Amino acid sequence: MGKKLLLKDIAKLAGVSEMTASRAMRGAQDVSAATRLKVEQIARDVGYVPNRIAGALASKTVNLVGVVVPSLNSSVFPEVLSGISSTLKTTALKPVIGVTGYDLLEEEEVIREMLSWRPTGVVVAGLEHNEAARKMLANADCPVVEVMDVDGDPVKHCVGISHLEAGREMAQTILKSGYRKIGFVGTKMPQDFRAEKRFKGFVEALGETGVSLIDQELYSGVSSIETGNMLTEMLLKRTPELECIYFSSDVLSVGAYMHCLSKGISVPDDLALAGFNNLELLRGLPLKLATTDAHRYMIGQKAAEIILANQDTNSLAQVMTLQPQLTTGQSL
Amino acid sequence: MGKKLLLKDIAKLAGVSEMTASRAMRGAQDVSAATRLKVEQIARDVGYVPNRIAGALASKTVNLVGVVVPSLNSSVFPEVLSGISSTLKTTALKPVIGVTGYDLLEEEEVIREMLSWRPTGVVVAGLEHNEAARKMLANADCPVVEVMDVDGDPVKHCVGISHLEAGREMAQTILKSGYRKIGFVGTKMPQDFRAEKRFKGFVEALGETGVSLIDQELYSGVSSIETGNMLTEMLLKRTPELECIYFSSDVLSVGAYMHCLSKGISVPDDLALAGFNNLELLRGLPLKLATTDAHRYMIGQKAAEIILANQDTNSLAQVMTLQPQLTTGQSL
């Protein structure tokens, strides 16, 4: 372990004041090229790493953007992150990730932890938070962007799609294709509010044509190809007359497709399938599955742009609604 | 945006000294239950979030563990993270993620950034770093654990498997199954050193039985089912006599399997497939694909344990080698 080098040690070695060394390390102006190079050289030689904690306290600026997401297991949130990173790449800001596990209490903790580091901005997935979390976000002394979803009441800025609308649109598309014996498969994540909204929109839109779900299968836990496969098997066993199943996620619909492949069920002739997210997973399969793209990458980019635009100024709250893009593929 | 509440404001509101308020907020001892509750209540009411920057500077302790990974796109590193989180859950430490994009220069940046926050510990994926990064890690005033891989020269602590060995073992298994016309498909990520080591071990072990690869296909970019599908198609077109293909990742072998499904190629009769990682993705497919489990979750857990054990003490460097676990499945 190191010898705990301080800025003053570097300054002494370089024969300059602490202040000049500080400026040189930060690449600030008002330092001659010669002294800057000298200080940088010495710092590199002795392996000095500035103490950002002290720096942040003194300057009251932290070049971090907190990003709070429910999970990193699916590729859904990593894609949002990629979008954020791509936009921040050219700036001095860096994303810091917090994971809540779809748990609102844990989310509160994570948000408190993030805010306690006084970041330049915060991005939070979803609009549903507990009272304490909402209050903290509302009081936060930095721009706050809620992402993914616009169906609700944003604390401040917001970028996302309407999941209600996405569900409705898929229902309409399925109905238009002529299917009437329709089922639903999803994981029963009590706090996956977006999946819930899609389900709600889906059922609503079916109802408007006088159609209702003839069966559904819910599962507590994480979505995976395996659960999609299993749940589909169970559903079909119980209700073999199903013509079409809507899944709360593409991983589930892929699992269903795998089930169909192994049982010789023809898609979409015997059974039509539709998922959600337009995951990369869908590409490279023998059949293109129906899905809805939620513009995850762009959502990340836009959120980062909003933070950049509001880091000093404090303009009005901005709500940006993107249009989910449905792809029929070959499975409907 | 908030009014910038300070500890002293809370103290004033609660009618206690700053010091007592501080202790109450941190749940420290030497505070009566009554005052603690009062302070907590007031803090919650006004939405006070302590400034950790100041706290960290004053106490010289930061309850963060930096985790540096190349990517979050596959589920490989998120699983390591899950392992880390699970172990840290019961402690005061929290993981902070940094992503390098398989770029050593970017890795240096990310490591510098992490260390500048003086974390309690650092976990870094891989053993290959540039000179500056190695130096920083070596000088870091906290435990450092390199994970995933043990083939190399660790800076300090290390937990992982031998990827050379994993490649060798798969080669031996494939040879034992009688295949001789063997190909390889991988993405040409110049800095995915672990994939490279598996390839090297694989080719070496083939060579020891006098067998050599009859063809291979490399691709620059990210691994995906789609690229696995495409690369397999290209490889088979060029070298139709192939009996078995080893892939640098399960996503590629799944892509290959998808190709086989759509072309009516029987696995493993017409073509045997083997991947690496034992991703969750493999479960729920019609056929179990051969793979090697790299114990990602456990690696994360062990790394976190090492950090916990060394956060105060500074014991000897510890190298923990786990045994990769090969599964033949039904594709060999």
Next chain:
DNA sequence: GGCGCATTTGATAGCGCAACCGTTAGCGCT
């Protein structure tokens, strides 16, 4: 040479909080 201006450097004063003691209050005991 001396003046004015721009550039570079340095001394001082915190940033917001917690460690470190010192102080006070509370309580049981002789």
Next chain:
DNA sequence: AGCGCTAACGGTTGCGCTATCAAATGCGCC
């Protein structure tokens, strides 16, 4: 009552760095 002891609280100091402004230096030009 007086003593000792512990629990609870508070004042002072400083963590390592940067903002701010003052000082010094260099430099062009009359």
